[in-house]
Amino acid sequence: MRQAGRYLPEYRATRKRAGDFLTLCKTPELACEVTLQPLARYPLDAAIVFSDILTIPDAMGLGLSLVEGVGPRFANPIRTSADIFRLGIPDPDIDLSYVGNAIRLIKRELNNKVPLIGFCGSPWTVATYMIEGKSNHDFTLVKRMLYDQPKLFHQLLELLAESSLRYLLAQIEAGADTVMIFDTWGGVLSTPAYLEFSLRYLKQIVTDIDDVVPTIVFTKGGGQWLESIANTGCSAVGLDWTVDVAKAKNQIGDRVALQGNMDPAVLRSHPMTIVNEANAIVEAFGAHPGHVFNLGHGITPDIDPDNVAVLIDAVHSRSATILCNSSI
Numbered sequence: 001m002r003q004a005g006r007y008l009p010e011y012r013a014t015r016k017r018a019g020d021f022l023t024l025c026k027t028p029e030l031a032c033e034v035t036l037q038p039l040a041r042y043p044l045d046a047a048i049v050f051s052d053i054l055t056i057p058d059a060m061g062l063g064l065s066l067v068e069g070v071g072p073r074f075a076n077p078i079r080t081s082a083d084i085f086r087l088g089i090p091d092p093d094i095d096l097s098y099v100g101n102a103i104r105l106i107k108r109e110l111n112n113k114v115p116l117i118g119f120c121g122s123p124w125t126v127a128t129y130m131i132e133g134k135s136n137h138d139f140t141l142v143k144r145m146l147y148d149q150p151k152l153f154h155q156l157l158e159l160l161a162e163s164s165l166r167y168l169l170a171q172i173e174a175g176a177d178t179v180m181i182f183d184t185w186g187g188v189l190s191t192p193a194y195l196e197f198s199l200r201y202l203k204q205i206v207t208d209i210d211d212v213v214p215t216i217v218f219t220k221g222g223g224q225w226l227e228s229i230a231n232t233g234c235s236a237v238g239l240d241w242t243v244d245v246a247k248a249k250n251q252i253g254d255r256v257a258l259q260g261n262m263d264p265a266v267l268r269s270h271p272m273t274i275v276n277e278a279n280a281i282v283e284a285f286g287a288h289p290g291h292v293f294n295l296g297h298g299i300t301p302d303i304d305p306d307n308v309a310v311l312i313d314a315v316h317s318r319s320a321t322i323l324c325n326s327s328i
């Protein structure tokens with residue numbers, strides 16, 4: 001959802017060859033191929049391993065599939081306490097070995113040209129899919145469990161936090177240079193619920209990774225909790241496009257790096273608009289250290305790959321001018 005994906009014809013060709021999305025994820029040679037595709041096209045500064053945040057529940061036996069035009073679906077969603085008690089912690093070297101194998105291949109191909117980002121979903125975000133059984137942006141069933149059975153829900157989140165930690169450590173062991181945790185749905189929670197059911201587990205994972213590699217935490221819709229997110233001990237905070245970059249820089253920019261934050265919808269607009277929007281973000285950070293330019297969310301299939309080239313060029317040239325002027 002970040003760099004690769006359906007907007008690139010070469011991705012669509014490889015996916016067709018694989019047959020389906022999960023086979024693509026689970027075949028290290030193909031996962032490596034699609035990870036490198038955006039780098040072959042654009043002068044990007046990092047790569048992200050091709051995988052998905054839903055590999056952990058798949059490894060737990062929930063039966064993931066990607067339904068065309070609908071999105072991810074689980075054959076065996078979590079509905080009862082018995083469903084939760086049945087779950088085990090996947091062994092990343094056995095049940096998710098395809099991710100480590102893909103990372104080792106990618107690292108060899110990258111040959112240290114750019115760093116590789118490993119990732120997982122936040123326990124809360126992954127739990128939303130496991131309980132809803134699919135992408136349901138009303139979060140009906142998962143919120144019912146959160147409010148009616150908080151203790152039970154914590155058991156699931158605890159299991160996911162431990163599974164995510166082991167999974168990320170295995171990705172690091174395989175060669176990931178940094179890891180990112182996607183808390184895509186943290187922003188749909190109330191403040192107390194966010195702190196109790198999402199942030200707490202983000203902090204647990206980040207703390208246990210400690211200083212092994214830098215960690216990036218992204219909560220979509222998390223603008224009002226930036227202080228708390230920075231206090232997890234992460235190295236960088238991902239910002240979505242609703243956050244005022246200059247304010248975020250003043251608030252937490254001396255403690256953590258900031259990643260973000262262009263609205264992916266800008267990529268649907270005129271090239272001049274893309275350049276102006278990119279410049280505004282780069283300028284808002286100015287020569288302040290620790291900015292990683294990124295989109296506030298994933299790229300959708302309808303984006304013209306040429307517009308992505310325009311964006312990357314604008315970011316590189318504006319950043320270079322700012323850094324050059326600041327050193328004069």
Ligand code: 1CP
Pocket residue numbers: 001002003004005006015021048049050051052053054066071072119135136182183184220296297298
């Ligand atoms: O071919 C296809 O149709 C597959 C579409 C697709 C892709 C390309 C899915 C299904 N996942 C991915 C890859 C993916 N997803 C990556 C790898 C890196 C990359 O391709 O650049 C990453 C990092 C993700 C992360 C992800 N998956 C998130 C977090 C996104 C964010 O920015 O906050 C989420 C929420 C998912 C779940 C998921 N998997 C796939 C889809 C279409 C979705 C979203 C479903 C929804 O909207 O609820």
